[in-house]
Amino acid sequence: MSEKTLNPFEIAQQQVKTACDKLGTDPAVYEILKNPKRVLEVSIPVKMDDGSTKSFIGYRSQHNDAVGPFKGGIRFHHDVTRDEVKALSTWMTFKCGVVGIPYGGGKGGITVDPSELSKGELERLSRGFARAIAPIIGERIDIPAPDVNTNGQIMAWFVDEYEKTTGRFEPGVFTGKPVNFYGSLGRTEATGYGVAIMARDAAKRIGLPLEGATVAIQGFGNVGSYAAKYMVEMGSKITAVSDSSACIINEAGLDVAALVEYVNKNKKVKGFPGAAKEVDRNEVLTMDVDILMPCALENQITSKNVNDIKAKIVSEGANGPTTPEADKVLFSKGIIVIPDILANAGGVTVSYFEWVQNLMRYTWSFDEVQEKQEKLMVKAFDDIWALKEEHSVDMRTAAYMMSIKRIADAMKLRGWY
Numbered sequence: 008m009s010e011k012t013l014n015p016f017e018i019a020q021q022q023v024k025t026a027c028d029k030l031g032t033d034p035a036v037y038e039i040l041k042n043p044k045r046v047l048e049v050s051i052p053v054k055m056d057d058g059s060t061k062s063f064i065g066y067r068s069q070h071n072d073a074v075g076p077f078k079g080g081i082r083f084h085h086d087v088t089r090d091e092v093k094a095l096s097t098w099m100t101f102k103c104g105v106v107g108i109p110y111g112g113g114k115g116g117i118t119v120d121p122s123e124l125s126k127g128e129l130e131r132l133s134r135g136f137a138r139a140i141a142p143i144i145g146e147r148i149d150i151p152a153p154d155v156n157t158n159g160q161i162m163a164w165f166v167d168e169y170e171k172t173t174g175r176f177e178p179g180v181f182t183g184k185p186v187n188f189y190g191s192l193g194r195t196e197a198t199g200y201g202v203a204i205m206a207r208d209a210a211k212r213i214g215l216p217l218e219g220a221t222v223a224i225q226g227f228g229n230v231g232s233y234a235a236k237y238m239v240e241m242g243s244k245i246t247a248v249s250d251s252s253a254c255i256i257n258e259a260g261l262d263v264a265a266l267v268e269y270v271n272k273n274k275k276v277k278g279f280p281g282a283a284k285e286v287d288r289n290e291v292l293t294m295d296v297d298i299l300m301p302c303a304l305e306n307q308i309t310s311k312n313v314n315d316i317k318a319k320i321v322s323e324g325a326n327g328p329t330t331p332e333a334d335k336v337l338f339s340k341g342i343i344v345i346p347d348i349l350a351n352a353g354g355v356t357v358s359y360f361e362w363v364q365n366l367m368r369y370t371w372s373f374d375e376v377q378e379k380q381e382k383l384m385v386k387a388f389d390d391i392w393a394l395k396e397e398h399s400v401d402m403r404t405a406a407y408m409m410s411i412k413r414i415a416d417a418m419k420l421r422g423w424y
């Protein structure tokens with residue numbers, strides 16, 4: 008595949024194939040894993056505020072459920088395509104395998120720019136999507152969650168509409184819900200927290216002190232903002248942050264708490280008074296920093312900019328931010344890439360804890376949740392690091408190798424091959 012096409016689904020298939028080949032798995036394993044088990048495409052008609060009706064296209068891709076119910080977020084974004092959703096669902100299967108939680112992979116999305124909708128239109132669209140996918144989801148079948156441009160309020164609308172449609176009380180059918188509506192403490196923070204602690208553990212391995220280490224973060228939404236907060240707590244300096252509006256820089260370290268407040272109010276980092284300089288948003292990736300955290304979208308580190316990457320560690324908050332070609336260059340330069348399926352697995356890990364609490368009709372404290380998350384992720388990091396050393400591969404290949412083995416074992420026991 009030429010990098011020019013940058014089709015995320017082809018990239019996901021290539022990553023799975025590389026690890027299957029390295030492991031020498033039965034060819035049936037790749038045959039099963041190369042495509043999602045089911046992809047549902049829906050058209051959602053929405054009554055707009057001006058009285059007109061507009062239809063939106065949405066998807067739910069269910070990649071594999073050998074280990075447990077399908078699990079993964081729902082994205083509202085104007086660039087959502089069928090292939091993007093298929094790729095994201097594939098990555099979810101292997102992410103759940105990496106941390107060893109009892110789920111398979113799923114993902115959903117609607118092709119829409121939600122910033123162009125009123126709150127009422129957004130609610131009607133969300134409810135329409137929940138009704139459209141209700142026949143194929145369920146607390147023990149497929150459990151969606153938030154992703155780009157979706158949040159706890161949207162999860163609450165989804166649950167309400169799903170329950171009305173099915174007539175069942177099933178709050179565990181979606182995770183990432185508000186804490187006062189069957190959500191879990193620690194879920195909002197979970198993905199960014201995981202991205203930070205994985206960077207911490209990689210820094211330890213290469214002897215990089217976190218105190219005073221410099222960090223650049225692409226994307227300042229749920230994942231990027233919490234990754235920034237926890238890196239500051241660990242003593243590092245966030246010298247550059249970008250979002251779709253701009254990249255802001257302050258060599259002395261940005262005041263993250265003030266930036267969060269500014270973004271909550273202004274919806275963008277552009278114009279933040281605590282910045283010393285503002286540059287094009289793409290420059291964030293090539294900043295002279297110790298740690299880079301891509302926390303926005305796919306295909307950001309490519310053959311075009313990879314030679315300009317200066318960070319020693321890349322902790323992937325986003326799904327699919329690095330292309331396979333760029334991966335090879337980073338590996339040859341000795342840059343440690345903590346792959347998405349490990350670095351951002353904190354979100355689905357705490358979604359799993361939320362689901363367990365929902366099924367138990369019980370709640371855990373914030374500290375209990377974070378301790379459990381850290382324990383699972385640190386173990387996965389250590390296991391993957393050991394595998395990478397043993398096979399002289401990059402961390403992504405090692406992570407896929409570990410995960411594919413778990414999924415292949417379950418498929419074998421089920422008699423799927």
Ligand SMILES: NC(=O)C1=CN([C@@H]2O[C@H](COP(=O)(O)OP(=O)(O)OC[C@H]3O[C@@H](n4cnc5c(N)ncnc54)[C@H](O)[C@@H]3O)[C@@H](O)[C@H]2O)C=CC1
Pocket residue numbers: 153154155156157198225226227228229230231249250251252288302303304305324325326351352354355
């Ligand atoms: N929210 C979660 O729990 C999880 C999210 N992820 C992944 O993390 C990434 C970010 O997700 P969230 O933070 O939830 O989304 P979000 O919607 O809260 O934030 C996305 C951020 O990326 C920025 N952005 C978009 N295009 C950009 C560009 N071209 N350059 C720079 N910034 C850009 C947006 O302005 C925004 O700041 C996605 O890849 C998502 O799939 C992965 C695991 C879990």
Ligand SMILES: O=C(O)CCC(=O)C(=O)O
Pocket residue numbers: 078079080081102150151152153154182183326351352354355356358
């Ligand atoms: O919390 C979840 O279930 C899934 C989060 C997600 O979509 C992801 O990890 O990419």
